[in-house]
Amino acid sequence: MTSEALTVGEVAAWMDEHFPPELQEEWDRVGLICGDRSDPVTRILLAVDPTEPVVNEALDWGADLVITHHPLFLRGTSFVSADTAKGRVVHRLIRAHAALFNAHTNADAATGGVAETLAEAAGLDPKTWRPLEPNSAHPELGIGRVGELPESTTVEALANRLAELLPESPAGLLVAGDPEREAKVVAVSGGSGQSLLEAARAAKADVFVTADLRHHPALDFLEEDGAPALIVPSHWASEWVWLPRLAAALELWAGERGVALETRISKVVSEPWDAYIPTLTSDNVEL
Ligand SMILES: [Zn+2]
Structure with a gap:
């Protein structure tokens, strides 16, 4: 001592x-x-x-x-x-x-780092997870994780689970894909995971949880067969x-x-955004 x-x-x-x-x-x-x-x-x-x-x-x-x-x-x-x-x-x-x-x-790549903490938040079984993009020198570690939930759930239930565990932030949580879709294999990557979209599909993920997806890459990705549903928290919240x-x-x-x-x-929410205003409130706009 x-x-x-x-x-x-x-x-x-x-x-x-x-x-x-x-x-x-x-x-x-x-x-x-x-x-x-x-x-x-x-x-x-x-x-x-x-x-x-x-x-x-x-x-x-x-x-x-x-x-x-x-x-x-x-x-x-x-x-x-x-x-x-x-x-x-x-x-x-x-x-x-x-x-x-x-x-x-x-910290994204290491044991007990960002990806594994997000994988835990999603409820993945640690015995089943592996890196989405293995490190070349240490392939058991690397960026993101993909693994299995102990029991299947739905995309909606998984999104709700994450919404409860992630910190409150103006950007909230976006979901792409059928909310009733079965979720068993889940890929996660804290921060910007756009470059990992194909890795999530190749890993046969039912859902990919990541942030900062741009319009065209995400839309093009979702139109192709075998694309996982997407759950998109803010970059800040996911890390x-x-x-x-x-x-x-x-x-x-x-x-x-x-x-x-x-x-x-820190109590600072270091997202670029300060307010969220839903846009479906106007009678003048019909989609
Ligand atoms: Zn980041």
Whole structure:
């Protein structure tokens, strides 16, 4: 037992152990975005996006580390001045001696990551699931999961189950396909899963749960034989599900180490959208 606080470096090493950086996609950026590995950590705020409101919330609470799913800078940048929102994020964190760490596609791919948490939320039997897009070096891991429900259900019942488990968000949940269709084999991928549409069909999924599907690819896909029904939560909500699980795992680890650690899930709904207004309310429009 020790009463010493964890350090940024120790938390970063724990994250890398559970969500190995080598599982990240080639284009991705994961790891310690800013911060000093020797600084102490007693409060960690977890969020999907490292936006200004998230960082303000973290620092108002007294967090010394923010862990997000998405990177702050995915592409190279030449400026981190406080002229931009991303620059202000860096400035505010450094002034507060706080750190920012992210685990993105490595967290999608790993055991206990985003895809597996979404697969659990959908009710899939862990003994049956496998990656939708296996990692080339670690084929037992990878992006998305496809597996079986212990008992068949319907697309509608599965959508309702997910609606109860996902966080409240303006975008809600969209469904494509016959609501009465049997759902036994289910594919899931947190975030944008458009590139995995064909993989979901090839895996003979009855339903594919993923976000950010564009009009033409989704419409063309649904017109072809063997296309799974689609359940489409918001990008944010589909990845948010991982945060409570990560918070619990971090607290368990700190407890085993005998160090004080508080975690909190950000209350910021970092979707681009702020309001949902149904459009079938006008008498002037007849379809
Ligand atoms: Zn994402």
